[in-house]
Amino acid sequence: MxxxxxxxxxxxxxxxxxxxxxxxxxxxxxxxxxxxxxxxxxxxxxxxxxxxxxxxxxxxxxxxxxxxxxxxxxxxxxxxxxxxxxxxxxxxxxxxxxxxxxxxxxxxxxxxxxxxxxxxxxxxxxxxxxxIGLEFKVLEQTEQLRQTMHDLHLAYDNTLTALVKALDAREKEVGSHSERVMNYSKLMGSMLGISGIELEQLAKGALLHDIGKIGISDNILLKPGKLDEDEWREMRRHPLIGYAILSEIDFLKTPAEIILSHHERFDGSGYPKGLKGEQIPLGSRIFVLVDTLDAMTSDRPYRQALPFDAVISEVRKFSGSQFDPAIAELFLSVPRSRWEECAGKKFD
The missing domain is CATH 3.40.50.2300 (Response regulator)
Known part of the structure; x- marks a missing residue:
């Protein structure tokens, strides 16, 4: 021209x-x-x-x-x-x-x-x-990479959720226990000021808390009666098994720590390490409360779901022994309706 x-x-x-x-x-x-x-x-x-x-x-x-x-x-x-x-x-x-x-x-x-x-x-x-063309191409490729990472992240989450649902089904859970405790944990975590990737890690730890049960035999896991001492010893290995499975995966290292200690108690009487107080990761101290909530408000083969008031009484009774008292106090301040919203169901 x-x-x-x-x-x-x-x-x-x-x-x-x-x-x-x-x-x-x-x-x-x-x-x-x-x-x-x-x-x-x-x-x-x-x-x-x-x-x-x-x-x-x-x-x-x-x-x-x-x-x-x-x-x-x-x-x-x-x-x-x-x-x-x-x-x-x-x-x-x-x-x-x-x-x-x-x-x-x-x-x-x-x-x-x-x-x-x-x-x-x-x-x-x-x-x-x-x-300008180069900047546009960089932006375009960055967006493609972001979308790929999003898709990959979504695929990871979907795979983990499917695995957890399979484990819940194996134990004949009604609904998805693991997804409910994940939602409860996210609510508590947000109220404690946890956000971003730390909240995601907490959610994954809660979702995958029982992943170690994949290494427990059906004879023990599905036994209708009480477990004997040897069976309890085997059952108590599941936090260690879960930790061993996930701790080698980079993006699940923090959730693995929650999984390892999700049966520890604030007074040091839990397992597998007998950790006490703030030795227990914050995510695990949150989890033990919300796990109690879901266990008590869900039907079990040996009993019907307990009323929400029974959960409140349990948390008050064991605050300072099983539960971190500061987190227990926060738990008790949450209206029943918010827990029901997270659960997707009404409590008795």
Whole structure:
């Protein structure tokens, strides 16, 4: 595409001379006798380069330059100055002019200057377009990566949820015990100021708390009667088994710690390590409360679901022994309706 040049000079002879020489070089030239005419043409044509005299009646070339750069910072500008206007010419350079030539000028030098200025402008535009294209491509690829990570994260979550549902079904759980305690844990965690990835880790720990039961035989796990001492010893291995399964997976290391200690008690009488007080991870201290809530408000093969008031009594009774008293106090402050909302069911 032929480049378009606007020549602004109050002297017709200079306008015609420049236009004739530049036309011979293949450029399309537009002529203006003053700044107002120049802006009228600029509003109608896609001008690539402006050649402007500095000293003109009315508004000067300096004013043209200043206003022009506000409208189009990329347009190339060549100023024409008399020998006595060198200070003004340097001012023009500071205002954004690309170059200047002095009268009387050599037309060959003007043509070379114009060619160099347009080459420089085209290179600058190409570089800018390349940069914009590159930034767009980076944004596009970042979005694709974000979507891929989201899909992968969703696939992980769906896989874990399916696995947990299978384990719940194995124990003949009504509904999804693991999903309910996950929802309860997220509620408690939020109330304790846990958020973001830490809340996600808490939720995963609660969801996967019984993953270790995959290593417990059906004869023990599904036994309808009481377990003997050897069977209890085997059953109490499930936190260790769950930890062994998940602790080698990078994004499940923190949930694995919750799983390992979800049967610890605040007074140190729990298992498998007999941890006490704040030695027990916060996620596990939250979990033991919400696990009690779900266990007591859900039907069991040997009994019907207990009323919500029984849970309140249990938490009060064992606060400071089984339960962290500070978390127990927060638990007791949560309205029944919020627990029911998390459970997706009404309590007795």
């Amino acid at each position: 032929r480049e378009q040049i606007l020549i602004v000079d109050d002297e017709e002879m200079i306008r015609e001379l420049l236009a004739s020489a530049l036309f011979q070089e293949g450029y399309i030239c537009h002529l203006a006798a003053n700044v107002d005419e120049a802006f009228s043409i600029l509003g109608q044509k896609d001008i690539d380069l402006v050649i402007s005299d500095i000293m003109m009646p009315g508004r000067s070339g300096v004013e043209l330059l200043r206003d022009l750069k506000k409208v189009d910072s990329e347009i190339a500008v060549l100023m024409i100055t008399g020998l006595s206007d060198m200070n003004t010419a340097m001012e023009c350079i500071h205002l954004g002019a690309d170059d200047y030539i002095s009268k009387p000028f050599n037309i060959t030098r003007v043509i070379l200057t114009v060619r160099n200025m347009l080459d420089k402008r085209n290179l600058s535009i190409e570089k800018k377009n390349y940069q």
